[in-house]
Amino acid sequence: MLSKLQSYYPNAIAMNIPPTVTEKDYYWFKEEMKELYWVGVPKSELREGQLELLSTLYELVIPDHSSYLSDSVREWYAYLCQQGDLPTINREKTIRFIQVHINSFDQEIKGFEEAIREFFTQSLAFLWLDKQNGIIIEEKSEISYGEEELYSISITLENDFYLKPYFYIGKFRNKFTTLRELFSLERDLFIQALKHLSKERVYSFEKIFPFLLASNLPDLPSNILKKDILPILREDSELRRTLIVFLEHNSNTSHAAKTLYVHRNTLQYRIDKFSEKTDINLKHFNSAIMVYLTCLLVNLPE
Structure with missing residues (x-):
């Protein structure tokens, strides 16, 4: 719209914030393409009948005090x-x-x-x-x-x-x-x-x-995680959810169990089973980081 109007009205301007009463020397038209724009055509450049024509093609906006920007x-x-x-x-x-x-x-x-x-x-x-x-x-x-x-x-x-x-x-x-x-x-x-x-x-x-870190891992560690741990997490969404909540609660079993609405023994059982399958001890800080990032990888496209 702007390019078309500017070919006829060289001094037309565009903004992506609403016009206010201070822009009173323009007629304003609203267009919504990929983004919302307000295009102003100087009143002095419009000839007789052109305002009516433009109003049929585009939405005419009358700025009022409610849209005033400080x-x-x-x-x-x-x-x-x-x-x-x-x-x-x-x-x-x-x-x-x-x-x-x-x-x-x-x-x-x-x-x-x-x-x-x-x-x-x-x-x-x-x-x-x-x-x-x-x-x-x-x-x-x-x-x-x-x-x-x-x-x-x-x-x-x-x-x-x-x-x-x-x-x-x-x-x-x-x-x-x-x-x-x-x-x-x-x-x-x-x-x-x-x-x-x-x-x-x-x-x-x-x-x-x-x-962001999980989605931008280098190929070498990413491929290892995809082979060793990711399949286990993909096939068991309940386990994945348990691990995420557990790690996000600083490995506090009681707090995580409360969030998950399960008994703490149930939560501990799931964690122990994961450790048995993977030989990963979540009490170790580095292991916890690795598992958490792997959980985030699950929802990324392969």
Whole structure:
């Protein structure tokens, strides 16, 4: 759409954030291809009858005050997505990005956005990258949320708006010269996590790292695992689940059994049987790492 309009209107512009009342010198049209875009055509370039014609071809958008974006949001968007300058911030503070992804887009998005702002009242800004992905920018404070709190927020928002939100918790950082680059890296991690670890709701680098390591193992160790251990785990999903929960609970039998809703003796029996089959002692740290990575390999394509 943009290329066609620009051939007729050289000064047409495009944005992937909604236009606001401040862009009053343009007529705005919305297009959804691979991503959602708003294209603005200068009012001064439209001749009589052309607005009516364009309105029949594309969706005309009338910006209103409800879609107004603050200067802070625009500054952060320009910095992260358009190579703009870093917004004015307290250099003695540390900053992190919490990324938000929703599984669908509908008319409740404004209410969803307001709810996000209520949960993150101390944030520097909240902005949308596109129709399903947003960013919360915040300084470290006494009420900075962790994984459990974000999980609860995700459940609450889903119950209220029927939109399933996913979060990626970025690291707090004070090296502002690399802030944009680090955000871009975290963005890539989040995209991979959503693709391969869709059962989770809240992600962090620590949570994603083992999967990335397992999926990028060199051929030699990968082939050995595929021959020795992987067949056992593929044929017994219950055993695989037991091992993952056991290792994720720091090899604590009682805690793992409680999570699995089994008696601790049952859990111990499964672990002992695995050790007998493989001659692997899960009490050894290196063995535990190896088995955990192998469990993650199961769901990867062969």
